[in-house]
Amino acid sequence: MELNFELYNEAKSHWPKSGRVILAHQTDSHIVVYQAFNDRIADALITAKSFHDPIVAQSGFSMTRMTWIKPNFLWMMYRSKWATSKYQERIIAIWVKKEGFNSLISNGVYSSCAHPLLKEEWMEQILTSNIRLQWDPDHFPNGTRHPTRRAIQIGLRGESLIDFSKNMVDDIIDMTDFVNQQRELLEANDMENLKVPKERLCSHYLRQVILIGMVKSTVHLTMANSRYEYVKQFEMPDPVLRNTWIVVRVDGKGFHKFTHTHEYSKPNDERGLGLMNRAAMSVMQEFGDIFLAYGQSDEYSFIISKTSQLYNRRSTKLASTFVSLFTSAFVFYWNEFFPNTKLQYPPAFDSRVVCYPSDKNLRDYLSWRQVDCHINNLYNTCFCALVQSGETKTDAEALLRQTQSKDKQELLFSKFGINYNNLEPMFKRGSLLLRQNKTITLYHDDVIKNAFWTERPHLLE
Numbered sequence: 001m002e003l004n005f006e007l008y009n010e011a012k013s014h015w016p017k018s019g020r021v022i023l024a025h026q027t028d029s030h031i032v033v034y035q036a037f038n039d040r041i042a043d044a045l046i047t048a049k050s051f052h053d054p055i056v057a058q059s060g061f062s063m064t065r066m067t068w069i070k071p072n073f074l075w076m077m078y079r080s081k082w083a084t085s086k087y088q089e090r091i092i093a094i095w096v097k098k099e100g101f102n103s104l105i106s107n108g109v110y111s112s113c114a115h116p117l118l119k120e121e122w123m124e125q126i127l128t129s130n131i132r133l134q135w136d137p138d139h140f141p142n143g144t145r146h147p148t149r150r151a152i153q154i155g156l157r158g159e160s161l162i163d164f165s166k167n168m169v170d171d172i173i174d175m176t177d178f179v180n181q182q183r184e185l186l187e188a189n190d191m192e193n194l195k196v197p198k199e200r201l202c203s204h205y206l207r208q209v210i211l212i213g214m215v216k217s218t219v220h221l222t223m224a225n226s227r228y229e230y231v232k233q234f235e236m237p238d239p240v241l242r243n244t245w246i247v248v249r250v251d252g253k254g255f256h257k258f259t260h261t262h263e264y265s266k267p268n269d270e271r272g273l274g275l276m277n278r279a280a281m282s283v284m285q286e287f288g289d290i291f292l293a294y295g296q297s298d299e300y301s302f303i304i305s306k307t308s309q310l311y312n313r314r315s316t317k318l319a320s321t322f323v324s325l326f327t328s329a330f331v332f333y334w335n336e337f338f339p340n341t342k343l344q345y346p347p348a349f350d351s352r353v354v355c356y357p358s359d360k361n362l363r364d365y366l367s368w369r370q371v372d373c374h375i376n377n378l379y380n381t382c383f384c385a386l387v388q389s390g391e392t393k394t395d396a397e398a399l400l401r402q403t404q405s406k407d408k409q410e411l412l413f414s415k416f417g418i419n420y421n422n423l424e425p426m427f428k429r430g431s432l433l434l435r436q437n438k439t440i441t442l443y444h445d446d447v448i449k450n451a452f453w454t455e456r457p458h459l460l461e
Contacts, residue, residue, distance in 0.1 A: 001030070001095050001170070001171045003025060003032065003093060003173075003175065003198075004025070004197065004198040005178075005195045005196065005198060006195060006196065006198045007192070007193070007195055008141060008191065008194040008195060008196050009191065009192065009194075011196050011198065011199065014200060014201075015149075015199075015201070016149060016201060017148060017149065018148035018149050018242075019148070019149060019150070019242065020135050020150045020152070021149065021150070021201055022071055022072075022152055022201070022202040023071065023072050023138075023151065023199040023200065023201060023202075024072070024199055024200070024202055025071075025073070025093075025197040025198055025199050026098070026199075026200065026202065028098075029097065029098055030095045030096060030097060030098060030170065031071060031095075031096050031098055031101045031202070032093050032094065032095055032096070032197065033069040033070060033071045033093075033094050033096055033101075033154075034069070034070050034071075034073060034076040034091060034092065034093055034094070034175075035067070035068070035069055035070070035076075035091075035092055035094065036076065036079065036080035036083065036085070036088035036089075036090065036091050036092075037061075037087070037088065037090050037092065038060075038087045038088070038089060038090065039089060040059045040060060041056070041059045041060055041061045041090075042090035042092055042174065042176075043059070043090075044056045044058070044059035044061065045059075045061070045092055045172050046092065046172055046173065046174050048172075049169070049171060049172050050165050050166075050169060050172075051063070051067075051161060051162075051164070051165035051169070052161075052162050052165040052166055063157070063158065063161055063162065064157060064158060065157060066132060066155040066156065066157045067155065067156055067157065067161065068153045068154065068155045068156075069094065069096075069153065069154050069156065070151070070152075070153045071101075071151075071152065071199075071202075072138065072199070073196050073199060074138065074139055074140070074141060074196065075136065075138055075139060075151040075153070076091065077139075077141065077179070078139035078143050081143070082179060082180075082182070082183040082186065083176055083179045083180060083183065084183070089176070090174065090176045091174075091175050091176050091179045092172055092173065092174055092175065092176075093172070093173050093175050093197075094171070094172050095170045095171040095172070095173075096164075096168050096169060096170070097167075097168050097170060100164065100167060100168030101168070103168075104131055104154050104160075104164070104168075105133065105154075106232050107129075107131055108129070108132060108133035108154060109125040109126050109129040109131065109132060109133065110132075110133045110134070110135075111126075111132055111133065111134040111155075112134075130156065130157050130158040130159055130160035130161065131154065131155070131156060131160045132154070132155030132156075133152060133153075133154055133155075134152065134153050134154075134155065135150045135151070135152055136150060136151060136152075136153060137149075137150055137151075138150060138151040141186055141191075141194060141196075142186065178195075182194055182195060182196070237314075238314055238315045238316050239312060239313045239314055239315070240313045240314075240315050240318075240353060240355040241355050241357070242313070243306050243307075243357075244306060244355035244356060244357045245303060245304070245305070245306055245355065245356045245357075245359075245361070245362045246303070246304035246305075246308065246313065246318065246353060246354075246355050247301050247303055247304075247353070247354050247355070247356060247362075247365060248301070248302045248304065248318050248319060248322045248351060248352075248353050249299060249300070249301045249302075249351060249354070250299065250300045250301075250302075250322060250323050250326045250349050250350075250351045251298060251299045251349060251350055251351070251352075252297075252298030252299065252347065252348075252349055253348040253349055253350050254348060255298040255347075258347055259272065259298075261344050261345075262338070262341055262343070262344060263341065266380070266384045267380035267381045267383070267384040267427075268377070268380075268424070268426075268427045270424075270426075271338055272337070273426060273427075273431065274337050275333060275334065275336075275337040275338070276295050276298070276300060276431075277295060277431050277433070277442060278329065278333045278336070278337070279300070279326050279327075279329040279330040279333065280293050280295055280300045280302070280326065280431075280433055281433060281440060281442075282325060282326070282329035282332075282333075283300075283302060283322055283325050283329070284302070284433055284435065284440050285440065286325060287302075287304075287322075288435075289304050289305055289308040289310045290302045290303065290304055291303060291304075291305055291434070291435045291459065292432065292433065292434055292435070292459060293432070293433040294366055294369055294370070294430060294431070294432055294433075295430055295433075296369065296370070296372070296373035296429075296430030296431065297373065297376065297430075299369075300326065301365075301369060302322060303362065303366075304318075315353040318353050319352060319353045320351070322351055323349050323351035326349060326351075327347065327348070327349050330347055330349070331343065331346065331347065359460045362460070363447070363453065366447045367447060369430070370429055370430055370446070370447055370448055371448070373428070373429060373430040374428055375405075377423075377427050377428055378408050378409070378420065379400060379408065381412065381418070381420070381423070381427075382396075382400055382403075382408045382411055382412060383396050383397070383400060385412065385415075385416045385418065386399065386400075389415075408420075424444075425444035425445075426444045429444050429445065429446060429447075430444070431443070431444060432444065432447065434456075434459075
C-alpha cells in the first residue's frame, strides 16, 4: 500500500477552515493513521506489520498502556516536531480498515465530559473503556496552533488495542525519510514545494458517527466489537447548521381539551401562564446555553447561542431533551399553581428545532410569535366578552370575522368598557426569560421594537 502526496498549498484549499473534523488519507476501504516511536519500536512494528507480536513486545512497546493514533498528518508533525522529539524520531503510517476505524469512533469515550448531566455516566465509562477520543487544536506546518479547526486522536489499550492490531490493521509502513525531507523544506521556508499526504474530509457518515458518539449518555461497552454492533449504522445523523441561532419550540398537544378539563379561566389564566413560565425556567436553569426564552399561551421558544455545542447541535437530542424536561417540570409544579385542581391526566407537549442564520431572522421569529400572541389575545378577549354578555359562540365568531384589530379594540371599549392597552402585559405580549450572568429574569417587554435590543446589545453578540 502506498501513500499519495500533494503540495501543501494545494491541499489546504480542500480542507475545512473550522470545526471538529477528521482529515485523513483514505481510499474506498482504508484510512491511514500515524504514530511516532523510537527506532527500536518502529523497526519491530514495520517488520511485524502488527502491534500484537512477540518482537514488538520485546522492543518495549506496551499493550496495556494507552497508545494514540492520529489520522491528521500535520497534527502528528506538531506532536513529534517533525520527527525530532526524543523517542519520536520515527514516523509510521498505519493502514486501517474503514469499518474498523468507524467502530473505534462509535465505541470510544471522550476525554472530556460532553455535558454536566452526563458526568456520572461519563466517569464510569472513562474508567472502563479501552478506547479514548480526544479533540485537540489542529496545527499549521510550522507548529502554530490553528485558531478554529480541531483534529481528533484516538487512544487504544488492552483488548481494544489487540482487536485493532488483529482485525483492523492491514499494513504498517515507515515514512520517516519523507518526513525528514519535508522538514528540510520547512526549515528553508520553502512552502511552495512542501508536500503532505493527500488528506480529505472523511465521508459524511463517518463525521456524523463522531457527533453521535460525543453525547451518548450510556455506552454499553460489553456490546463493543460484537456481531450486533452493525445496527448502530442505522442511526441517522441530524446536526443543525453551524453558526446559526437554534430555536427549540415546545407546544402543548391537545391543550384545548386540557384547559377545558382543568377549568382554565378564559381568555387568560394567570395560573396556567405562570406554570408555563416556571417550567421554562427549569429548562433554562438546566441548560446554560439558553440565553433567552419566549412564551405565550401553550408554547415556549428557547433560543440557543450560535456558538453552542450543546449535544453537538443534534436536533433530535435537543428537541427530545427540552420537551421532556419541560413536561416533567410542568407536572412537578402543577400543585404550586393549581393547589385546588387535581391533575386529571398527563399533559403532552411536542417540540421542534429550527435554525436561523442571521440576527434579523431571529428577531423576526420572535416578532412573529409576539404578534401571534397579540392577535390571539385580542380575539379571545373579544370573543369571551361577547359570549359572557349573552351572544352565542356562533354569533360571536360571525361578528369578529369581519373586524380588524382597531375594530376589536373599539368593540371592547365601547361595549364592555375594556381598554385593551390596560390589560396585563403578559396577556398582550407574552413572557420573556432573560439570562443575565447567573440570574434568570422574567419580562413582558416588546421585542418587535428596536428599544428592547438596543438596550441589550449583548444578546446578539
